[in-house]
Amino acid sequence: MTEHNRQFDDLEPHVSDRLGKDLRDLFEPPGAVPARIDRAILDQASRRLAKPRRLILRLRWAAKIAVAAVIVLGVVLFNPKSEIRNPKSIGPALAEGRADIDGNGRVDILDAFRLARHIEARGPADPTRSDAAELGWDLNGDGRVDQGDVDLVAFAAVRLGSDLRGEGVPPLRREAILALLFLRRDVSLAPEGQGQDALATNAFADILDTGV
Amino acid sequence: MKARVIGVFVALSVVAPLLAGVPARIAKKPAEGRVRFAPVHIYLDSSDKPLAAYQFELKARTGQIKIVGVEGGAHPAFQEAPYYDPAALMNGRIIIAAFNTGSDLPHGRTRIATIHLQILGDAEPQYELKLVVAADAEGENLAAKLTLETGEQK
Numbered sequence: 001m002t003e004h005n006r007q008f009d010d011l012e013p014h015v016s017d018r019l020g021k022d023l024r025d026l027f028e029p030p031g032a033v034p035a036r037i038d039r040a041i042l043d044q045a046s047r048r049l050a051k052p053r054r055l056i057l058r059l060r061w062a063a064k065i066a067v068a069a070v071i072v073l074g075v076v077l078f079n080p081k082s083e084i085r086n087p088k089s090i091g092p093a094l095a096e097g098r099a100d101i102d103g104n105g106r107v108d109i110l111d112a113f114r115l116a117r118h119i120e121a122r123g124p125a126d127p128t129r130s131d132a133a134e135l136g137w138d139l140n141g142d143g144r145v146d147q148g149d150v151d152l153v154a155f156a157a158v159r160l161g162s163d164l165r166g167e168g169v170p171p172l173r174r175e176a177i178l179a180l181l182f183l184r185r186d187v188s189l190a191p192e193g194q195g196q197d198a199l200a201t202n203a204f205a206d207i208l209d210t211g212v
Numbered sequence: 213m214k215a216r217v218i219g220v221f222v223a224l225s226v227v228a229p230l231l232a233g234v235p236a237r238i239a240k241k242p243a244e245g246r247v248r249f250a251p252v253h254i255y256l257d258s259s260d261k262p263l264a265a266y267q268f269e270l271k272a273r274t275g276q277i278k279i280v281g282v283e284g285g286a287h288p289a290f291q292e293a294p295y296y297d298p299a300a301l302m303n304g305r306i307i308i309a310a311f312n313t314g315s316d317l318p319h320g321r322t323r324i325a326t327i328h329l330q331i332l333g334d335a336e337p338q339y340e341l342k343l344v345v346a347a348d349a350e351g352e353n354l355a356a357k358l359t360l361e362t363g364e365q366k
Contacts, residue, residue, distance in 0.1 A: 008355050109267040109295070110307035116313050117351070154295040157267060158307040 076201055099156040112154035119146060220260060248331050249280070252339065254308075256346060257321040258359040263289075265351070266324055267344040268358055272304045275337025279306050281328035287318035294325055307344070317349060324345035 026160060101111035137145045139152045256266055279300055284291045294310035308325055331337060338361060346356040 041356055106333040107263050108361055109311055110345055110347055112295075112309075113265045113313070113347065114351055116311065151295075154309060154311075155297070158309050160297045160298050160299050160303075160305065160307060203267045 057119060073086055099153045101137060101153060107153065108157045109154060114149075115145070116150045118147050119150065159205065213313070216362045238329070240244070245336055250329055250331055251283075251361075252327045252329060253321045253323050254327065254341070255321055255359045255361065256324045256343075257287075257359070258346060258348075258354050259356070260319060261348045261354050262317035263322065263324075263346060263354065264313070264321060264349045264357070265309075265345070265347040266275045267307065267309035267346075269305070269344060270306045270327060270341045270360075271306070271340050273340045275335050276332040277304045277337050278330040278332070280330050282308060283319075283326040283328070284305070284310075285324040285326075287322050289314060289317050289321075290293055290324050295349060296305060311347075315349070335339040343366055 099107045099111060102114050137149055139149045142148065237240040245296075252270070252303050254268065254270070256263060256268075282293055282296050290310050294308045296306055296308045300306035304325065308327070310324070311346075316333070329337075341358055341360055343356065343358040346354040346358075348354055
């Protein structure tokens with residue numbers, strides 16, 4: 001160590017009593033802070049500092065709830081068997097029961113054949129006539145028993161089981177759509193003053209709403 | 213750290229249902245690469261009675277097939293495409309039916325429909341044919357015989 005550095009070792013802070021007293025008088029607070037004020041300040045500080053923490057906790061809970069909602073929504077929407085994706089309509093037994101024209105307990109092409117023969121034997125539909133038996137055969141709900149109903153019964157006869165169609169598909173919905181294609185083609189089915197498109201659209205909406 | 217875990221969890225919860233929603237048949241591939249198309253002709257023999265209505269079911273007992281089209285029969289009474297469920301297309305099972313209320317009806321053995329198939333693989337499929345119903349002009353059941361033939365010749 002050099003002489004130059006050693007000179008600083010002797011610099012112990014020697015403060016005289018008088019200087020100390022003067023410094024205390026200068027910087028000491030005028031009086032002690034009352035305990036009540038001290039507590040109030042602490043309370044206020046803790047309240048203010050606690051707010052962001054509460055917000056963080058709330059955000060964490062919101063994130064957890066959002067994650068749970070996404071999982072539930074994903075399972076519901078992307079599950080092929082979900083009833084939301086494939087809403088159930090009326091039961092297939094009820095729907096096919098109405099298409100069982102000959103009442104032998106099953107729907108086959110003979111039901112459509114029998115209905116077609118009945119329509120041919122009856123002649124053109126008379127809107128003023130309401131045959132009790134015919135009312136039950138108005139499967140597409142257009143107020144008449146005609147070729148549209150025959151097609152609906154035939155399509156019900158060839159309908160495959162739920163293994164290919166998927167559960168929850170409204171019964172006979174596909175048949176209704178196919179039958180309506182026939183309905184659109186047959187111009188003579190439209191009543192006077194009503195467009196064919198309007199007729200088909202109304203019947204389509206009715207079938208989708210109620211099933212067959 | 214927690215934010216990262218939550219991020220991974222959210223990503224998984226979005227991706228997993230999407231993957232679960234992919235139909236299984238997309239991932240299903242034919243065992244063998246060869247694909248060919250072949251018609252199957254369906255014949256019905258109503259003997260001396262007139263055939264007015266029929267309904268049958270066809271499916272592959274062995275082999276992998278997909279139905280790609282349905283054609284009507286030979287007689288004018290059944291020349292139009294019969295009734296079938298469109299859901300059967302691209303599947304291996306179909307129910308086919310038709311009727312005619314006219315007086316010109318076929319007798320004896322007649323081709324009632326032709327089904328066009330896509331056959332996957334080299335193996336020759338074995339078919340199962342089931343007559344559901346056949347009826348005469350009065351709607352009475354017929355004791356008819358249902359057969360099939362494969363090949364381009366009708």
